[in-house]
Amino acid sequence: MNEIIERMSAAEAGVLLQRVRERRPRVHALMNTVVQKFTADGITAVGAIPSMTSSLEEIADFVTKADALTINLGTLDQERRKVIRLAVEVANAAGKPWIVDPVHCDYSPGRLAFARELIALGPTVVRGNKAEMALIGDTQASLRIETGPVDHLQDGPVHMVVRNGHPLMAKVTGTGCLSGGVIAAFLAVEKNALKAAAAALATTGVAAERAAVEARGPGSFEPAFLDALAELGGEDLSKDARIDHETA
Amino acid sequence: MNEIIERMSAAEAGVLLQRVRERRPRVHALMNTVVQKFTADGITAVGAIPSMTSSLEEIADFVTKADALTINLGTLDQERRKVIRLAVEVANAAGKPWIVDPVHCDYSPGRLAFARELIALGPTVVRGNKAEMALIGDTQASLRIETGPVDHLQDGPVHMVVRNGHPLMAKVTGTGCLSGGVIAAFLAVEKNALKAAAAALATTGVAAERAAVEARGPGSFEPAFLDALAELGGEDLSKDARIDHETA
């Protein structure tokens, strides 16, 4: 068992956040049309550089420029399927990390089928909520993340839990989508996907906890969350990240 | 005349808001690409559950899952026309309420023609501003709403007026579009469309009044408005809704 290798302290999460801020990786986000700006602002706030086009003739150039890719299946149509397939091909050929968020695949059999097609292509991470991940089923090769009040990360036999976050996140459209972009930023600077993702989820979770102190409701939570994401230092994360370790 | 049946007190509006918060209806929003997130956040803030895809291959699944549908004609193209037609077909077949917002139909004859095509298909509600509704003309079957400094609701001979709201609403792109989503949420829990829509407009209007007290301008009005929408209780509405009744 490799449980020692996969242990991660809050301090390590802080180191990874600092690394994102220093290296400023480029993250291309194939994001649903609803939350493109929120996601781009979130990626910028952690120190990475977002790009967002989902045009078939541009996507190869943009993924080539990027250090990591996040793919969200919201507002999915035929054109976007083609774009996503090409983006994955380019990312895989160049060995770049990518994450799939099969949002609302429980609403549409066609979206679920496409999610499974993508997962067979070997994403670094698959992230969804409980209902979505139950439908996705086994995803052998990838790190599986089930987000919720507590986030569960599963990489083969190794299981991590991130306990940061706040209920207001669920009241703002796109916090999950945004966290996909933040995970991609961390994947770009850390090869151990489990550690990268745990640090990323602790980052958004701690930022949410801080924002909730300032916010009066979901409206004011959103700018406060972006402020907190931008302000958060490695030391803050070292103090407040709550990452637990379990082996299945 | 059925004027007594259609009378509505502020307390009744409060009861309907509580019902939305308890039943958590699903609202599918075929929304222009400009204000998708703002609309989704508004639908969430009143306690309903938004979905937003406008993909031809997904729309039937999503409308089938939804309890009500809002259709906004902004950023309209050929593909979106097809999607809207299919969404209406599914909603009509299942007897689900739907609302049309013929935004900017005064800018484009093609958009106006499409608005009329839709209205002939029997929406539960048509909502526009004065210029838009003047062009739409008579819409016999549906509840007509003309929004503005005062909102006028007309259902055959029965007329209601909602006097809530604030001028800052007109300075933020998408408050009208968002209110279409909120009306859909109320239609999902109340068969009397006139009462549902009046309660919905009082809800967004009272929230705007409260937000305006906090806001310094249109930028800070937006988060304050979402906060107020999320915070507003049935009792608040019972106290502050200003709904008048007239029979034509």
Add this chain to the structure above:
Amino acid sequence: MNEIIERMSAAEAGVLLQRVRERRPRVHALMNTVVQKFTADGITAVGAIPSMTSSLEEIADFVTKADALTINLGTLDQERRKVIRLAVEVANAAGKPWIVDPVHCDYSPGRLAFARELIALGPTVVRGNKAEMALIGDTQASLRIETGPVDHLQDGPVHMVVRNGHPLMAKVTGTGCLSGGVIAAFLAVEKNALKAAAAALATTGVAAERAAVEARGPGSFEPAFLDALAELGGEDLSKDARIDHETA
């Protein structure tokens, strides 16, 4: 040399801002899908009236209604290229001012080629950052603007510099895109493109300076920026605009 004609005082910038607020020009924005709402809110905040459709069958009607046009090359696909070509044709035929923002043309050769195609059609203004403008090269007919910590405006031999702004602008996705919409609003009320653009950039820059005083980070900067844009009067600009004049 025409350097005297092209001199511009802060007071003149204030006069132009007042003119925008009084005349309320219509600005059509062919804007990338990421920042459509932010741009529309910014155009509204300076007193102009935005419209946003990028549908092929509607664009001619909307440009015909508009007083100026802003074209942003983000999220560019085949359909959008056709729409942009038609929009430019309508604007040129009617003698309406238009501005091109070749955002991220340094990421994609196809986007750069399209930017050059547009520039050959005679835009009133081309605006980009340093990397983008270096690639664009010479653009004889048009006013060239290179935005950055300091904005450089070049019209043939005449050079102006606008020193307003704040680093937080670069942390919020879309402030540059939004400023394209504000420049279009000023072009609609002032034939001298150099003066119109300098006044517009001073307006967004002074608003950013004021917002930065209120903001805690990029999240709270955004609503504060829109508040400041809406609040700014001609007198404020007369006091705080920092426009310098140089002749090449």
